[in-house]
Amino acid sequence: MRRLATLAAAIALALPLLGTGPAQAAAPTPAAGAKVHWIDKNTLAWPKNLGNPTHPHRLTHDRGSFALTPRPGGLSAQQRAKYPHLAGYDAFRVDAHGQERTALTGRLVAETDGVATGVQIPGVLDDLYAAAATKAELGPRFRGGRPTLSVWAPTARRVALELDGRTVPMRRDAGSGVWSVTGARDWAAKPYRYAVTVWAPSVGKVVTNHVTDPYSTALTADSTHSLVVDLADPALAPEGWSRLRKPAAVPLRDAQIQELHIRDFSVADRTSAHPGRYLAFTDRSSAGMRHLRSLAAAGTSYVHLLPAFDFGTVPERSADQATPDCDLAALPADSERQQECVGKTAGRDAYNWGYDPLHYTVPEGSYASDPDGPRRTREFRQMVQGLAGAGLRTVMDVVYNHTVASGQDAKSVLDRIVPGYYQRLLDDGSVATSTCCANTAPEHAMMGKLVVDSVVTWAKEYKVDGFRFDLMGHHPKANILAVRKALDALTVDRDGVDGKAVVLYGEGWNFGEVANDARFVQATQKNMAGTGIATFADRSRDAIRGGGPFDEDPRVQGFASGLFTAPNGSPAGSPDEQRARLLHAQDLIKVGLTGHLADYRFTDSNGRDVRGADVDYNGSPAGYAAAPGDALAYADAHDNESLYDALAYKLPPATPAAERARAQVLAMATAGLSQGPSLSQAGTDLLRSKSLDRNSYDSGDWFNAIHWDCADGNGFGRGLPPAADNRSKWPYARPLLADPALRPGCGPIRAASAAYRDLLRIRTTERAFRQATTADVQRTLSFPLSGAGETPGVVTMRLGNLVVVLNAAPHEATQRIGALSGTDYALHPVQARGSDPVVKSASYARESGTFTVPGRTVAVFRRG
Numbered sequence: 004m005r006r007l008a009t010l011a012a013a014i015a016l017a018l019p020l021l022g023t024g025p026a027q028a029a030a031p032t033p034a035a036g037a038k039v040h041w042i043d044k045n046t047l048a049w050p051k052n053l054g055n056p057t058h059p060h061r062l063t064h065d066r067g068s069f070a071l072t073p074r075p076g077g078l079s080a081q082q083r084a085k086y087p088h089l090a091g092y093d094a095f096r097v098d099a100h101g102q103e104r105t106a107l108t109g110r111l112v113a114e115t116d117g118v119a120t121g122v123q124i125p126g127v128l129d130d131l132y133a134a135a136a137t138k139a140e141l142g143p144r145f146r147g148g149r150p151t152l153s154v155w156a157p158t159a160r161r162v163a164l165e166l167d168g169r170t171v172p173m174r175r176d177a178g179s180g181v182w183s184v185t186g187a188r189d190w191a192a193k194p195y196r197y198a199v200t201v202w203a204p205s206v207g208k209v210v211t212n213h214v215t216d217p218y219s220t221a222l223t224a225d226s227t228h229s230l231v232v233d234l235a236d237p238a239l240a241p242e243g244w245s246r247l248r249k250p251a252a253v254p255l256r257d258a259q260i261q262e263l264h265i266r267d268f269s270v271a272d273r274t275s276a277h278p279g280r281y282l283a284f285t286d287r288s289s290a291g292m293r294h295l296r297s298l299a300a301a302g303t304s305y306v307h308l309l310p311a312f313d314f315g316t317v318p319e320r321s322a323d324q325a326t327p328d329c330d331l332a333a334l335p336a337d338s339e340r341q342q343e344c345v346g347k348t349a350g351r352d353a354y355n356w357g358y359d360p361l362h363y364t365v366p367e368g369s370y371a372s373d374p375d376g377p378r379r380t381r382e383f384r385q386m387v388q389g390l391a392g393a394g395l396r397t398v399m400d401v402v403y404n405h406t407v408a409s410g411q412d413a414k415s416v417l418d419r420i421v422p423g424y425y426q427r428l429l430d431d432g433s434v435a436t437s438t439c440c441a442n443t444a445p446e447h448a449m450m451g452k453l454v455v456d457s458v459v460t461w462a463k464e465y466k467v468d469g470f471r472f473d474l475m476g477h478h479p480k481a482n483i484l485a486v487r488k489a490l491d492a493l494t495v496d497r498d499g500v501d502g503k504a505v506v507l508y509g510e511g512w513n514f515g516e517v518a519n520d521a522r523f524v525q526a527t528q529k530n531m532a533g534t535g536i537a538t539f540a541d542r543s544r545d546a547i548r549g550g551g552p553f554d555e556d557p558r559v560q561g562f563a564s565g566l567f568t569a570p571n572g573s574p575a576g577s578p579d580e581q582r583a584r585l586l587h588a589q590d591l592i593k594v595g596l597t598g599h600l601a602d603y604r605f606t607d608s609n610g611r612d613v614r615g616a617d618v619d620y621n622g623s624p625a626g627y628a629a630a631p632g633d634a635l636a637y638a639d640a641h642d643n644e645s646l647y648d649a650l651a652y653k654l655p656p657a658t659p660a661a662e663r664a665r666a667q668v669l670a671m672a673t674a675g676l677s678q679g680p681s682l683s684q685a686g687t688d689l690l691r692s693k694s695l696d697r698n699s700y701d702s703g704d705w706f707n708a709i710h711w712d713c714a715d716g717n718g719f720g721r722g723l724p725p726a727a728d729n730r731s732k733w734p735y736a737r738p739l740l741a742d743p744a745l746r747p748g749c750g751p752i753r754a755a756s757a758a759y760r761d762l763l764r765i766r767t768t769e770r771a772f773r774q775a776t777t778a779d780v781q782r783t784l785s786f787p788l789s790g791a792g793e794t795p796g797v798v799t800m801r802l803g804n805l806v807v808v809l810n811a812a813p814h815e816a817t818q819r820i821g822a823l824s825g826t827d828y829a830l831h832p833v834q835a836r837g838s839d840p841v842v843k844s845a846s847y848a849r850e851s852g853t854f855t856v857p858g859r860t861v862a863v864f865r866r867g
Contacts, residue, residue: 035119035120035121036120036121036431036432036433037120037121037122037123037204037423037428037431037432038050038053038113038120038121038430038431038432039053039113039120039121039122039123040086040089040092040122040123040126041062041097041111041122041123041124041126041127042078042082042085042086042089042126042127042130043082043126043127043130044097044099044103044127044130044131045096045097046074046078046082046094046095046096046097047060047062047071047094047095047096047097047113047122048078048082048086048089048092048093048094049092049093049094049095049113050092050093050430051091051092051093053115053118053120054115054116054117054118055115055116056073056093058115058116059071059115060073060095060113060114060115061113061114061115062097062106062111062112062113062114062122063111063112063113063114064106064109064110064111064112065106065109065110068114069097069098069099069100069102069106070098071095071096071097071098072095072096072098073093073094073095073096074093074094074095074096076094077090077091077092077093077094078090078092078094079094082094086126086522087520087521087522087523088430088521088522103127103131104131104157104177107124107127107128107131107157107158108158108159108160108201108202109202109209110202110204110207111124120432121204121432123423123428123432124158124423124424125423125424125428125444125447128157128158128180128421128424128447128449129447129448129449131157131180132155132157132178132179132180133448133449135176135178135179135180135181136155136157136179136180136181136448136449136452137448137449137452138179139153139155139176139179139181140153141153141154141155141181141217141218141456142154142216142217142218142219142220142364143216143218143220143229143231143232143233145233145235148188148191149185149186149187149188149190150185150186150190150191150231150233151183151184151185151186152164152173152183152184152186152195152216152231153181153182153183153218154173154181154182154183154197154199154216154217154218154420155179155180155181155182155420155421155449156180156181156182156197156199156201156420156421157179157180157421158180158201158202158421158422158424159175159182159199159200159201159420159421160200160201160202160209161198161199161200161211162175162182162197162198162199162200163197163198164184164195164196164197164198165195165196165197165198165213166186166190166193166194166195166231167190167193167194167195170198171184171186172184173197182197186231190231191231191232191233191236192230192231192232192376192377193230193231194223194228194229194230195216195228195229195230195231196213196214196215196216196228196229197212197213197214197215197216197420198211198212198213199211199212199213199214199419199420200212201419201420201421201422202422203410203411203419203422204422204423204432205409205410205411205418205422206410206411210411212411212419212420214416214419214420215227215228215229215362215416216229217362217363217416217417217420217453218364218453218456219313219362219364219365220232220233220234220364220365220380220460221365221376221377221379221380222313222362222365222368223375223376224319224320224368224374224375225318225319225320225323225368225374226313226315226319226361226362226368230376230377232377232380234380234460234464235464239377239380239381239384240381240384241381241384241385241388243388244384244388245499247387247388247391247466248391249391249396249466249468250299250304250391250394250395250396252396252468252501252504253304253305253396254506254632255469255506255507255508255535255537255632255680256598256630256631256632256678256679256680256773256775257304257680257767257772257773258304258305258469258506258680258681259302259303259304259305259675259680259681259763259766259767260303260304260305260306260307260398260635260680260681260682260683261295261298261303261305261306261307261395261682261683261684261685262307262309262640262641262682262683262684262685263306263307263308263309263685264308264309264356264641264685264707265279265280265281265283265308265309265311265370265386266279266353266354266370266704266707266708267685267686267704267707267708267709268283268284268291268685268709269283269286269289269291270704270708271704271708271709271710271711271715272289272290272291272709272711273290273712274286274288274289274290274291274711275289275290275291276289277372279353279370279704280370280371280372280382281311281366281370281371281379281382281383281385281386282372282382282385282386283386284385284386284389284390284393285385285386285388285389286389287389287392287393290711290712291709291711292389292393294689294711295390295393295395296393296394297760298688298760298763299393299394299395300394301760301761301763301764301767302763302764302766302767302768303395303763304395304396304767305395305396305397305398305468305469305506306390306395306396306397306398306685307398307399307400307469307471307682308397308398308399308400309356309357309400309641310356310357310358310360310367310399310400310401310402310473311357311366311367311370311383311399311400312357312360312362312363312364312365312366312367312399312401312402313360313361313362313363313365313366313367313368314355314357314358314359314360314361314367314407315359315360315361315407315408315414316350316355316357316359316407316701317352317353317354317355317357317367317369318351318353318369319367319368319369319371319374320374320375321353323351324351324352324353324369325348325351325352326348326352327344327345327347327348327352327703327705328344328348329341329344331344331345331705331721331722334722335722335741336720336721336722336740336741336743336746337720337722337723337736337737337738337740337741338722338723339722339723339726339733340722341694341705341721341722341723342702342706342722342723342724342725342726342729343726345702345703345705345706345725346725346726346727348703349701349702349703349725350701352703352704353369353704354701354702354703354704354707355700355701356641356699356700356701357402358402358439358473358700359402359407359440360402360403360405360406360407361406361407361414361416362416363401363403363453363457364456364457364460364461365379365380366379366380366382366383366465367379370382370383371383383465384465384466387465387466387467396468396469397466397467397468397469398467398468398469398470398471398506399461399467399469399470399471400470400471400473401457401458401461401470401471401472401473402473402474403443403445403450403453403454403457403472403473403478404438404442404443404445404472404473404474404475404477404478405436405438405439405440405441405442405443405474406418406425406426406440406441406443407440407441408440408441409426409434409441410422410434415441417443417450418441421449424444424447424449424450425443425444425447425449425450425453426441426442426443426444427442427443427444427446427516427517428444429516435515435516437477437514437515437516437517438474438477438515442477442515442516445477445478445479445482446479446482446522446523451479451481451482451485454478454482454485454486455482455485455486455489458470458486458489458490459489459490459493462490462493462500462502462505463493463498463499463500466499466500467505468504468505468506469505469506469507469508470486470505470506470507470508470509471508471509472507472508472509472510472526473509473510474509474510474512475509475510475511475526475527475531475538476510476511476512476513476514476517476525476526476527476528477515477517477525478509478525478526479523479524479525479526480523480524480525480526480527480530480531480534481523481524482526483507483509483526483531483534483536484534484536486507487507487534487535487536489502490502490503490505490507491503493505506537506680507535507536507537508536508537508538508539508635508680509526509536509537509538509539510538510539511525511526511527511528511529511530511531511538511539512527512528513525513527513528528540528627528634529624529627531633532601532627532628532629532633533629533630533633534633535630535632535633536633537632537633537634537635537679537680538633538634538635539634539635539637539640539682540595540599540634540635540636540637541620542591542594542595542599542620542625543591543592543594543595543596543599543636543673543674543677544636544637544638544639544674545561545591545620546561546562546588546589546591546592546595547561547562547563547588547592547638547670547673547674548561548563548564548638548639548646548649548650548653548670549561549562549563549564549566549588549649549653550653551621552642552643552697555731556573556574556735557644557649557652557653557732557735558571558573558575558652558653558735559573559575559653560573560575560581560653561588561653562585562588562589562592562673562796562798562811563638563650563666563669563670563673563811564649564650564653564654564666564670565653565654565655565658565666565811565813566581566584566585566588567581567582567584567585567795567796568585568795568796568811568812568813568814569654569655569658569812569813570655571653571654571655571656572655572656582795585795585796586608586609586793586795587608587619589608589789589793589795589798590607590608590618590625590789591618591620591625592673592798592809593605593607593786593789593798593800594615594618594625594626595625595634595636595673595674595677596673596676596677596678596784596798596800597615597626597631597677597678597780597784598628598630598631598632598633598634598636598677598678598679598774598780599615599625599626599627599628599633599634599636599679600615600626600628600629600630600631600678600777600780601614601615601616601624601626601627601628601629602614602615602616602626602629602777603615603626603777603780603781603784604781605785605786605789606786606789606790607789607790608789608790608791608793609791610790610791614626615627615628628679629777630775630776630777631678631679631773631774631775631776631777631779631780632679632680633679634679635679635680635681635682636674636675636677636679636680636681636682637674637681637682637683638670638671638673638674638683638687639683639684639687640682640684641684641699642698643697643698644693644695644696644697645684645686645687645691645692645693646667646670646671646684646687647663647667647687647690647691647692647717647719648692648693648694648695648696648697648719650663650666650667650670651663651692651695651719651739651745652695652732652735652736652739654666656738656739656742659744660744660745660746660747660748660750660751661750661751661754662813662859663690663745663747663751664690664747664751664752664754664755665755665758665841665858665859665860666811666859667687667690667755668688668755668758668759668762668861669809669810669811669859669860669861671683671687671688671759671762672759672762672809672861673798673809673811673861675759675762675763675766676762676765676766676772676800676807676809676861678772678773678774678780678784685709686709686710686717688755688756688759688760689709689710689711689713689717689752689755689756690717690747690751690752690755691709691710691717691718692717692718692719692720693706693707693718693724694706694718694719694720694721694722694723694724694740695719695723695724695729695732695736695739695740696724696725696728696729697724697728697729697732698725698727698728698729699724699725701725702724702725705721705722706718706721706724706725713748713749713752713753714749716746716747717746717747717752719740719745719746719747720740720741720743720745720746722740723736723737723740724736754838754839757837757838757839758837758838758839758842760838761833761834761837761838761839762834762861762863764833765831765833765834765863768833769803769805770803771783771784771802771803771804771805772802783802783803784800784801784802784803785800785801786798786799786800786801787799787801787820787822788818788819788820794812794816794818795812796810796811796812796816797809797810797811797812797816797818797856798811799818799820799854801820804865804866805831805863805864805865805866806820806823806828806854806863806864807861807862807863807864808845808854808856808860808861808862808864809861810856810857810858810859810860810861810862811859812858812859813858813859814858815855815856815857815858816855816856816858817853817854817855817856818853818854818855818856819851819852819853819854820852820853820854821851821852822852823852824849824850824851824852825849825850825852826849826852826866827849827866827867828847828849828854828864828865828866828867829847829864829865829867830842830843830845830846830847830862830863830864830865831863831864831865832865833863834862834863839860841857841860842856842857842860842861842862844857845857845860845862845864847864
């Protein structure tokens, strides 16, 4: 029956189309873009005012044309709900006489009245194929040692397997559009590609693309070929892999996360035997691993790895990687020459953040000791083992919202197999690039399936414990919930992992062609509330640091950087204006400390009774979460300036190094002591600097490496940051980089790290920081001194049997809570016995209920 079905499909592709137009139609007018949408097998959505709607319309294909019949009233209510961005389009019925599938393998032009345009086809492909295709197993699948290779290519005229120098025909399943072939056992480990013969609208002709497998499980170096590899092969499992015991799962609302780039972690670590590699995480005695263990002992629960899937912007073989040929260390701290020298090799060096997906479900080869083959699989697993041995679970940063290339580019995989489907197209048919690169379309069934299948593979085969979705707001909410559902179905007995313990969070930003739910209900901050999937909270971030990521003047101050309490001389308004801005920032911070809860009620700095959702954040509600765990707090991450660099711009220039360290700890704690999860960029507790670089994605090791040994400095003063993203700020940066006082020595670095670990230990051992619901937070947490008379620069929080005083001002502050007079409080034992001598001078007067806290200090008091 399978052979008969295959033969029937082949005959259908070869036969002339049965259309209403003449068999030898005249060549159509050259098409302009692709403005018409074929949304299901019976419906074309046609832009209003594109041609005369009363004149005949037709859909021209290779052998003729299909008649189009106007539908009064346009799209149906159901169609408008599915395609809201097309709601105002005219609708036409397509009379294709069952020839839709064949027509889709060639050129399509929508014509009327001298107007001709191409046709967008994702909707009709989903209508025709998704029901069967979404159930298909794609990529290499092994049964009894024999591999079956399958690829979805419904618009292809032919697909063949190019295996180790020979070509093998593949069979097409008419219902799903999946092409497959089963091979012998000796196919294992052999390189392969697909030869896909398909109409490519981007070049206007039929092409045969030689393409790797989107569902690859292994690759050759530089991703030239896929490899027939079974991830269940015992040879790919490091010793102890099947018995690996992870640290106890931590609920997302309690997670304390270190964000870490694999190369940054070890490339400058002289104690690592595997600098810049996955295996660096197996070096138990290295400085980096010792530091991670110290953080884990204090309460850090997850390491979040920047992209570690196969990306397209780094040569994978060491021999092919360029290095700067300058003596960078000998150049002045404020010189332009470092960035100029690094820039000359940036496109060919070993460094990139990796937000350039090529193959979503294979580890990146440049981090492996040998990129040519499946060793990267084994070594990625060893990395996960190494982190688990240090007491840490592993989160992967995943980037399904775009690809490194599209169209006929050599690094375009998806779009060369099913042109015009996997990428999101704008109204004119061009590929959307709002994410920086060629956007994908997870709203289409098979791109959504790829996201789910890929995440499940990482969880099952690599024992990844969590996923951070880059630009998650460009995904439909339904797609992210489908990921959650698929993970929840994984069990230890059947799959080797407890999928319910896998955490999910992402960037819920609302922008681009999908903004405001224009195409679907997005996975944005407000829409993900209540799902248990967290979104990054920019509200408290900006209040803590000051300003925003896109300020022309980087000196704009905030709570931790001296707004009003330690002005830096920038033109920031009158003292009264600064005071008002600081008090509003404190309201934002209070909302952040609750977990950014929308319905939490408190008294704001104007004395009003408000909810978190009533506090303004640039025209949006500051509170948007339904429960702790919906929002992820942070003061810095890989994007924008590191926290130390932001404070370098914002604190008064004469601020001593020790005080800068204290401001840094206060900023980290203001995020870390909130309800819900928090994240910190690796090295921030060590005052990590990138020499003021605000976008170091391609700035090389020189600007990015973490210096675990304080004797090597913290990275500040390694030259002016790269011109492309920083030149406009060079006038502000130059005097700071030239000032040796801003390069902290070992004293401030060690003090900051130890003080942060003390506060982290308090956060993760005191149950009051782990409330589960809005009602719990409302009952347990309060801001007793909030109101019209509150102290600028100080936020005081009462939390269960704790009182937390965040004093961002440079001078001592007293906070009297009359309701506590007569109640015993003392500095928390962790701080009383801890590393910070300054916080030990904090005091409490029982008779008056007064707490006294030194400047730039976080003090936690516990009831006796």
